[in-house]
Amino acid sequence: MNIFNNKLLLATTVFLYVNLVFSQHKNIDTLQLVIPKDYLEAFTYKVEIAEYNAYFYNEVILASGSYKIRNKSQEADFIIENNLISGTVTTYENFKKGQHKEGDNFKTEYKLNKSLVTEYTMFADDKLFLKAYRKDNQIFGKEFHKTGEVQNESQLSVAPDKTYGLSITKSYDRDGKIYQINDEITETYTQFYPNGKKKSVMGKTETTYYDENEVITRKANFKVPPFYDDEFVNGRLHSRSYKNDENEEVKEFFKNGVLERKEITKIINGEQITFVYDKSGKLIDKYPYQIENQKILGTISGGKTVATAVENQAPLTEIAIEAEIISANFSGGNEAYRKFITDNFDTSATESDGLIKLELDLTIDADGTASLENKQQKIYSDKYLADEMNRVLKKSPKWNPATQNGIPVKSSVRFPVKINIQ
Known part of the structure; x- marks a missing residue:
């Protein structure tokens, strides 16, 4: 009886050993390593082994040892120790034209x-x-342009705290110049001039603007109370505009950081009157409301009327209302500008396909420079479309800027355009 038991134990041991060896040397080309495609999940989810092309997902457990996989979608060389996988994997995917840029x-x-x-x-x-x-x-x-230059540089947090899944992304043009940083952790969005200096920083509530030497020119909060709009001269606070508790327009003026005077616009018998107070709060003057930051209209054929702010210190009179305003326009007309865009647009730089219709919100500076009002403007469902449009607009010939009484001013236009991507 003991001899029989010993033979049975020996047979069982041999059977298990043979199966273990077989599992290490069987044709595992029918298997694959399952790696999430999502950027975050790829680095945080455990890699598993499954049946290749199985209709249902079937996880496979392999014994410790070295393995190779060779099939049309994957090549892998790896070892398994304590049910954990270490090694290298190469995956292959094919996409139809238009599904990726x-x-x-x-x-x-x-x-x-x-x-x-x-x-x-x-x-x-x-x-x-x-x-x-x-x-x-x-x-x-790092994400790269197809010409080899860095397009986006990102840092993604997987810390087990409130920053998990949040990123800091730096974006570059094809010349290698940074043009924006999107920081999801601090909730700030920064834009840059071509010289690398900060152009604006949009925070949770406040947006700060700079000139090309990175000297502050404006700071505004239109998101949550208290709202304000500050203007700076040579980097020093010059004025602050806001509404008081009575919903009256208030503008304060400063010198060397010290309040010099305050203007409050009130409605008296249906007429807007501006009251001027000195720094001690004493009334020193009053006059009919002056148009500050008058909206200069910019329109374009087929588009809507848009507006931008310019200074106009003239009182609200019939003469001021009839001021001569000429909208921005492109030499050669709208069709010439559409041709410039379509001739320079690299259709291979987008994942879209077919004929697409765009509504571009353009800013035309006082010197005629054209740009998207927001470099992250979602002009289509394809995020790469805005990147390519920004590149094209950097090559744009200058417009004839809008003018008020013959003086060039900044304006905005909505420009419709169609692009056929094949």
């Missing part, structure tokens, strides 16, 4: 350590598209 073929190379992705590099049509790695609780990534 870079082309039809993607190859992604991953490095794994204990079933977690530590680094991956993506190629689009054999050109470097994205490179990312994880260090501690941060994921660092």
Whole structure:
């Protein structure tokens, strides 16, 4: 009886050993390593092994050892220790034309350590598209233009706190110049001039504007009370505009940071009157309301009327109302400008396809420079479209700016355009 039991135990041991060896050397090309495609999940979710092309997701447990996978969608060389996977994986994907801005073929190379992705590099049509790695609780990534220059540089938090999933993204044009930073952690959005100096910083409530030497020119809050609009001269506070508790327009003027006078516009017998007070609060003058920051209209054929602010110190009189205002226009007309856009637009730089209709909200500066009012403007569902449009507008010939009484002023126009992407 004992001899029989010993033989049975020996047979069972041999059977288990044979199956273990077989599991290490069977054709595992029918398997695949499952890695999430989402940028965040790829670095935070555990990599698993599943049946290749299975109708249902079937997880497979392999014994410790070294393995290779070779099939049309994946190549992998890895080892398994304590049910954890370490090694390298290369995946292949094919996309139909128009589904991605870079082309039809993607190859992604991953490095794994204990079933977690530590680094991956993506190629689009054999050109470097994205490179990312994880260090501690941060994921660092770079997205590239198809010409090789860095397009976006990001830092994504995977810290187990309120910053989880939030990123800081720096965007560059094809000349390598930074033009914006979107910081989701501090909730700030920063734009830059071509010389690298800050142009504006939009925060949770306040937006600060700068000139090309990064000297502050304006600071405003129109999001949450108390609302205000501050103007600066040579970097020093010059005036502050806001509404008081009586909903009256108030404008304070400063010198060397000290309040010099205050103007309050009130409605008296149906007429707007501006009352002027000195720094001690004494009334020193009053007169009919003066138009401050009068809205100068800019229109374009087929578009809506838009507005921008300019200074006009003239009193509200018949003469001021009839001031000569000429809208911004492009030499050669609207069709010439549409032709400029379509001739210079790189249709391979977008994931869209077919004929698309755009409504561009353009800012025309007093010197005739044209740009999108917001560089992140969602002019279409394709986010790459705005990037390409910003590039085209940087090459734009100058417009004839809007004028008021012959003086060039900044204005805004809405410009419709159609682009056929094939």
